[in-house]
Amino acid sequence: MKSFFYFFFSVLTLACQKENGGKPIFGSTDSAIVSKSKIDTLKTNKKAEEALGFCKAHNFNTDFCILIDMSLHSGLKRFFIYxxxxxxxxxxxxxxxxxxTSSWSEDSTKDxxxxxxEDNSHLSSLGKYKIGARGYSNWGVHVKYLMHGLEETNNNAxxxxxxxxxxxxxxxDEVFPKGSPEGWGCPTVSNNAFKEIDPLLKNSKKPVLMWIYN
Incomplete structure (x- = not known):
């Protein structure tokens, strides 16, 4: 009887997985990611509220800002145009x-x-930044923006x-559970992503806030 129960449960599980595109429905990490995403939306909205107050006080662009939530796994989208x-x-x-101190271009610290x-730490710095002048880059689409650190945690940027x-x-696209490749501290996005973001920064009449937080 016990063996029949296990056989029935196995068949039922496989059938459910098949209906779900082959993805496991018991113990799936998908629900955990969705739940985390909902929590982070509340966190992001609160950060955006603080960011708007900062932008108004310092004559920054109040149409949009950039928020980067480093508490999220690097294989998930965590760079937000808000x-x-x-x-x-x-x-x-x-x-x-x-x-x-991990390997360059790997994903050793993805989570x-x-x-x-500190200089030569090859680590990113938390805090608010003013996006500065646009210039030539040796990387990607060969465009970069200077970053002026506005706090003690990033004033050496x-x-x-x-x-x-x-x-x-x-x-x-998201690569979770893998992570994004890691560089020497710069916030880096894909070439296609940069092509979408560049016009927003280039055409802004006022400085744009980028806030990297954990």
Whole structure:
């Protein structure tokens, strides 16, 4: 009788998986990701509210800002173009972070990055940035934006040559459970993502806020 029960349960599980496109429905990580996503939306909206207050106080662009939530796995989209008028995320992308002492271009710290403001640390820095001048980059689509760190946690960004640029190694789509390739501290997006973001930054009449947080 017991063996029949196990056989029936196995058949039922396989049938359900087949109906679900072959994905497991028991113990699936999908529901955990969805739940986490909902929680992070609340967190993102709160950050956006704070960002809007900062932008108003410092004469930054109040139409949109860039929010990067480094608490999310690097294989998930955690780079947000936030529409401050509509109070919602308008675009989201993958973004890489610094590798530190781990191997360059690998994903060793995909779910537990560390951060530093120290030169040669090869780590990303948390805090608010003013997106600066547009210039030539050796990477990706050959365009970069300078990043002016506005806090004690990131005020060495220019000295460290931390800039916003694209990287051909970055994917357009989520790669979870794998992570995004890690560089030397710059927030990097895919070439296609950068081509969408570039006009927003280039045509902005006021400085744009990028806020990297954990």
């Amino acid at each position: 529409d401050l008028k509509k109070n919602e995320i308008s675009k989201e992308y993958l973004v890489g972070h610094g590798c530190g 537990n990055p560390t951060f530093s403001n 220019l000295k460290r040559i931390i800039v916003f640029h694209s990287w051909e190694k970055m994917s357009d």
